[in-house]
Amino acid sequence: MGLSEIAAGLELTTEQVDRGVATVDDTDVDRDARLREYESDLPCTAAAAGTVLDRYESGASVGEAGEAAALAPVTAAKLLHRCGFDGVTPLAPTARQVLRDWLDGRLSRADALELTGADDAEFALAAYVETHDPIPELAETVRRDAAAPLAEDALVSKRDALAETMSTASDLR
Structure with a gap:
């Protein structure tokens, strides 16, 4: 198959639609x-x-x-x-589960403090993190x-924000 056979049926047009530059700007949030x-x-x-x-x-x-x-x-x-911001809790995942057990009333505070190995300030901060979203x-x-x-993925965010300007495979028919 030659190049001329591959290009058979293709048309060139001299008209082009100027769509401008698509941008996503979130800087207006104060x-x-x-x-x-x-x-x-x-x-x-x-x-x-x-x-x-x-x-x-x-x-x-x-x-x-x-x-x-x-x-x-x-x-x-x-x-x-x-x-x-993630990562401000001073407790590891297992210690956080112990804290949740204390918050649910399944452990005493003294037992939870001992099991987590946290001091009072760390325990208080971890409790705040667990009880405030x-x-x-x-x-x-x-x-x-x-x-x-x-969002979690910048590429997905941009795709969603610019969806109107993008073509799909069905647009090429």
């Missing part, structure tokens, strides 16, 4: 306004929360970020958890500010 909106659900003021988030996102430790906002490290960790609207805002994907 993090400070969102923090003020959910301030009553946070363990600190919105202003302190903004400082902690700025410092933490620029690479400071939880303690350093809290110190910059005049907050205890445990309060900064609580804030980060409420804003959707992240605030989805704040987590979304923080992810957008950090230029992280809007």
Whole structure:
């Protein structure tokens, strides 16, 4: 089969539709306004929360970020958890299960403390993390500010956002 046989039936057109440049822009979310909106659900003021988030996102430790906002490290960790940051719980998965048993009333606090090996501050922080879910609207805002994907997969997010501009195999017939 030659090239001319392969190209048989193909047509060229001189007309092209200018569709412009497709963009996805999530920068219009005002993090400070969102923090003020959910301030009553946070363990600190919105202003302190903004400082902690700025410092933490620029690479400071939880303690350093809290110190910059005049907050205890445990309060900064609580804030980060409420804003959707993972990994602020001081307990390993097995110890978290022991904590859940205590929260459900199946263990005494003394037994749970002994089994987890945590000190009082670690235990209190872990209990806060277990009993307070992240605030989805704040987590979304923080992810957008950090230029992280809007969903679990950046490729899927972009595909969904630009779905109208994409063609499918059925469009090629």
